Amino acid sequence: MSGAAAAVAGRPGRPKSEEKHAAILQAASRLFLDQGLQGTSMDQVARAAGVSKQTVYSHFDGKEDLFRRCIRCKVESYGFDGVSVPAGDDARAVLLAVAKRFMGLIFDPEVVAMHRVVMAEAAAHPRIAALFFENGPAATQRTAASVLTELVRRGLLRPHDTDAAAWQLLNLCFGSFHVRLLLHLIDSVPPAELDAHLKSAIADFVRLHGEEPPADAGSSDPRTS
Numbered sequence: 001m002s003g004a005a006a007a008v009a010g011r012p013g014r015p016k017s018e019e020k021h022a023a024i025l026q027a028a029s030r031l032f033l034d035q036g037l038q039g040t041s042m043d044q045v046a047r048a049a050g051v052s053k054q055t056v057y058s059h060f061d062g063k064e065d066l067f068r069r070c071i072r073c074k075v076e077s078y079g080f081d082g083v084s085v086p087a088g089d090d091a092r093a094v095l096l097a098v099a100k101r102f103m104g105l106i107f108d109p110e111v112v113a114m115h116r117v118v119m120a121e122a123a124a125h126p127r128i129a130a131l132f133f134e135n136g137p138a139a140t141q142r143t144a145a146s147v148l149t150e151l152v153r154r155g156l157l158r159p160h161d162t163d164a165a166a167w168q169l170l171n172l173c174f175g176s177f178h179v180r181l182l183l184h185l186i187d188s189v190p191p192a193e194l195d196a197h198l199k200s201a202i203a204d205f206v207r208l209h210g211e212e213p214p215a216d217a218g219s220s221d222p223r224t225s
């Protein structure tokens with residue numbers, strides 16, 4: 001994914017080594033999207049990046065490590081490596097900003113394509129699905145949970161379980177857009193339609209978690225509901 005190369009290019013360090021690192025990530029991302037993880041070899045990555053196989057292994061432990069890093073770099077390129085929560089007392093404004101960033105990531109054509117690739121390989125190779133989930137969706141959830149924790153600290157929200165609430169928030173943002181994109185039913189979402197949906201979803205979320213939950217309320221994980 002192109003975000004991988006962009007994320008690496010800005011780092012300090014030895015220019016030639018960093019350039020090779022970025023080239024390897026960029027080449028691997030293209031190959032993973034075109035051929036899937038199982039169909040891509042480290043030899044192919046080395047050739048596409050214009051480096052030796054030994055150089056690839058000097059930067060990455062193996063193909064899974066390379067795949068993991070490609071996913072994480074794309075996520076990080078959208079700011080989901082930790083969000084600095086703006087000062088203020090408007091929970092809706094903070095959550096709407098996070099939601100828009102999240103949907104930008106989800107709607108990224110390379111991310112949509114990678115979802116399709118992983119879904120095609122998941123049944124036969126569940127390890128691939130697990131790697132994608134942990135470094136993609138779960139990484140965004142962890143950032144969302146950290147935002148909610150800060151809003152709780154400020155007294156702006158009172159979710160019973162910030163981890164479960166973070167999944168709920170992201171699932172509310174999805175609406176029907178994501179599944180329609182994956183199924184090729186739509187190519188894009190009109191900005192006005194998305195904006196209206198996100199404002200409504202955030203308003204519902206804040207209403208739900210703006211009051212102290214009952215003392216005996218049990219936590220639930222939206223992934224299993």
